[in-house]
Amino acid sequence: MPWRGVHAWSLTGLLLALCGSPTNPFEVTVNGASSEVGYGGTVLLNCSTSCPEANATGGLETSLSKEWVGRGPGWLSVRLRNITEPLSDILCYFSCFGKREVVTFRVLAYELPSPQLAISNPNTSCNQVVTINCSSAPSWPPGLKLRLRSSRWPLQPWAEGAVHLELMAREEDDGAEFTCEAQLSVGNRTLRRSSATTTLHVTYQPQMDDGSCPPSQNWTEGQDETLRCGARGNPPPLLECTKDGEPFPAGVLRPVTRAHAGTYLCQATNPLGTTVRSITVWVQYHDPDLVLLVLLPVVVAVALVAARVGYGVYYRKKKIRQYRLQERQKQLEMQVLRSKQDRAPLNDVGAAP
Ligand SMILES: *[C@@H]1O[C@H](CO)[C@@H](O)[C@H](O)[C@H]1NC(C)=O
Ligand SMILES: *[C@@H]1O[C@H](CO)[C@@H](O)[C@H](O)[C@H]1NC(C)=O
Ligand SMILES: *[C@@H]1O[C@H](CO)[C@@H](O)[C@H](O)[C@H]1NC(C)=O
Ligand SMILES: *[C@@H]1O[C@H](CO)[C@@H](O)[C@H](O)[C@H]1NC(C)=O
Ligand SMILES: *[C@@H]1O[C@H](CO)[C@@H](O)[C@H](O)[C@H]1NC(C)=O
Ligand SMILES: *[C@@H]1O[C@H](CO)[C@@H](O)[C@H](O)[C@H]1NC(C)=O
Ligand SMILES: *[C@@H]1O[C@H](CO)[C@@H](O)[C@H](O)[C@H]1NC(C)=O
Numbered sequence: 001m002p003w004r005g006v007h008a009w010s011l012t013g014l015l016l017a018l019c020g021s022p023t024n025p026f027e028v029t030v031n032g033a034s035s036e037v038g039y040g041g042t043v044l045l046n047c048s049t050s051c052p053e054a055n056a057t058g059g060l061e062t063s064l065s066k067e068w069v070g071r072g073p074g075w076l077s078v079r080l081r082n083i084t085e086p087l088s089d090i091l092c093y094f095s096c097f098g099k100r101e102v103v104t105f106r107v108l109a110y111e112l113p114s115p116q117l118a119i120s121n122p123n124t125s126c127n128q129v130v131t132i133n134c135s136s137a138p139s140w141p142p143g144l145k146l147r148l149r150s151s152r153w154p155l156q157p158w159a160e161g162a163v164h165l166e167l168m169a170r171e172e173d174d175g176a177e178f179t180c181e182a183q184l185s186v187g188n189r190t191l192r193r194s195s196a197t198t199t200l201h202v203t204y205q206p207q208m209d210d211g212s213c214p215p216s217q218n219w220t221e222g223q224d225e226t227l228r229c230g231a232r233g234n235p236p237p238l239l240e241c242t243k244d245g246e247p248f249p250a251g252v253l254r255p256v257t258r259a260h261a262g263t264y265l266c267q268a269t270n271p272l273g274t275t276v277r278s279i280t281v282w283v284q285y286h287d288p289d290l291v292l293l294v295l296l297p298v299v300v301a302v303a304l305v306a307a308r309v310g311y312g313v314y315y316r317k318k319k320i321r322q323y324r325l326q327e328r329q330k331q332l333e334m335q336v337l338r339s340k341q342d343r344a345p346l347n348d349v350g351a352a353p
Contacts, residue, residue, distance in 0.1 A: 026051040026096045028058070034106040041083050043107055048075035051096030058094035064107070083109040086137065110184055110191055113137050115146060117180035117195040124169045125272065126204035134180035134195070135162035145183045149194075152176040158183055174202040174234050206237035206268035206275040213266060213277050219256045221285035226253050229279060231268030237275075241266040258283045 028049045035043045049056055051074060058076055060066065064085065069077040080090070086109055093102040113136065120131035134148040145158035148165060152173060163180075167173070180195040213229040229250040231237045241250045243264045250266060261283040267276045 026056075026094070026099075026101060028092060028094045028101045028103045030090075030092055030103055030105040032105075034108065036108045036110065037083050039084060039109055041109060043080045043083065044069065044077070045080065045090065045092070045105060046075060046077040047092035047094075047103070047105075049094035049096065049101070050074075051094055053096050056094050056096050058092065061091040061093075062088065064088055064090070080107065083107055085109060086113065112144075112182050112184055112191045112193040114193055115180040115182040115195045117148075117178060117198055119178065119198050119200065122198055123201045123203070126169055126171055126202055128169050130167050130169050130200065132165040132167070132178060133162060134165075136182055143184060147181050147183075149179045149181055150176060169200070169202045171202060171204050171207075171232070171234075173200055174204075176200045201234075203234045203272055204232075205273035206231045206233035206270055208232075208266065208268060208275055208277045213279065215278070216280050216282070218282045218284060219260060221256050221258050221283055223256055224253045225256045225260075226251050227264060227266075227279065227281070229264075229266045229277070231266075231275065233268060233270045233272070235270050237268040237270040239266060239268045241279075256283055258285050 026049055028047065030045055030047045037043055045060075046069075047058065047060065049058060054073055056074055058071075058074075060076065060078055062080065064080045064083055066078045066080050069079050071077065074094075076092075080088075085107075088107045088109070090105040090107060091102055092105060093100055095101075115134060115136050118131075118133040118135070121128070122130075124130050132148060134146050136144055136146060145160060146163050147156050147158050148163045149155065177197050177199050179197045182193050184191045208229065208231045212231065217225075217228060219225040227241055227248060227250040229239065229241060231239050239250060241248050241264050243260075243262055248264060261281055264279040264281060265276060266279060267274060
């Protein structure tokens with residue numbers, strides 16, 4: 001029903017026209033509309049009015065501690081000291097011919113309050129959503145910038161206003177640290193403050209994979225080896241390995257025998273759960289019995305044959321040499337005999353007296 005809206009509007013206009021008509025218009029002003037000071041700073045105010053009434057009275061309302069500088073006809077001046085409230089509205093009023101006019105003067109004190117960091121659940125488990133808020137007191141002045149600093153990501157740019165973040169907690173986020181930082185530029189100065197640091201704790205159940213716990217391991221007999229198996233988890237899991245029901249601690253060096261071959265079970269436990277993994281260990285060995293049983297007789301037989309053949313050759317050569325020597329001997333004896341027979345007559349002659 002549009003006519004009703006029109007009616008309401010006209011009524012409001014009429015009321016405004018009736019009540020708002022100033023018979024003696026005057027105004028109240030404060031030098032400047034607002035002021036910005038550092039924490040604990042001081043502001044000097046002069047509030048004055050255009051009221052023509054000579055004895056127009058005014059006053060000031062503030063929760064800040066004030067000190068009168070002076071007052072005169074149509075003006076008053078105060079000094080506000082030690083301003084620690086982040087935001088203060090100071091009311092200055094004057095009465096003029098029975099009318100009262102009020103102005104508001106705003107003082108901002110830039111003591112940066114500690115920015116607030118809120119983490120929905122700093123103790124979380126894997127794959128849970130965590131909400132992180134970096135914010136400041138609601139009354140904070142425009143120009144305040146915030147950022148969420150974390151060991152998990154590179155430094156972010158400053159943002160106007162609060163920073164809200166949701167992240168899915170992962171294993172590697174365990175121990176990640178978060179800090180909320182605030183920055184404000186006042187005049188030529190830059191103020192900064194940080195919240196306390198909060199550490200995210202991410203719990204997760206034991207994990208073993210091919211890297212930390214290879215499913216197949218080759219050992220060599222006679223060498224020192226360890227059963228290689230490790231488990232990650234938060235809280236750190238307790239790892240127990242067994243072979244045929246007997247405890248067999250992983251990571252302990254021990255001399256290997258072929259009896260070590262077989263299947264090992266490793267079980268990692270923390271309050272969030274248990275993970276089991278089996279490992280097959282192969283033991284490589286060179287069997288000395290096999291060498292002795294097969295190779296040695298062959299070697300011996302070969303050696304015997306070789307010796308026999310060698311001796312045969314030697315014996316024949318020796319025989320031949322002996323025969324030749326005997327032949328030579330015979331020849332020599334023959335020569336000696338022959339020469340004796342040749343010389344015999346001479347001897348007889350010589351011997352004859
Ligand atoms: C305050 O302002 C009035 C008029 O504007 C002036 O006459 C007066 O001297 C001022 N007072 C101070 C302390 O500056
Ligand atoms: C202010 O002056 C007017 C006359 O100009 C007078 O009627 C009134 O009583 C005075 N008020 C005070 C508080 O002195
Ligand atoms: C300023 O105010 C604060 C608290 O409001 C107080 O602790 C401090 O002593 C004051 N300083 C001065 C110089 O008055
Ligand atoms: C973070 O801020 C959002 C929105 O303001 C709010 O819904 C949520 O509850 C806050 N989380 C925490 C942990 O304060
Ligand atoms: C989170 O866990 C840590 C130890 O991991 C403990 O000191 C702290 O009290 C826990 N906080 C909460 C809120 O459960
Ligand atoms: C900052 O401003 C103040 C006055 O507002 C001045 O005294 C000071 O020298 C300035 N500092 C710099 C570094 O400009
Ligand atoms: C272990 O040895 C077997 C053969 O003996 C081989 O097939 C396997 O690849 C080896 N594994 C590793 C991890 O060396």
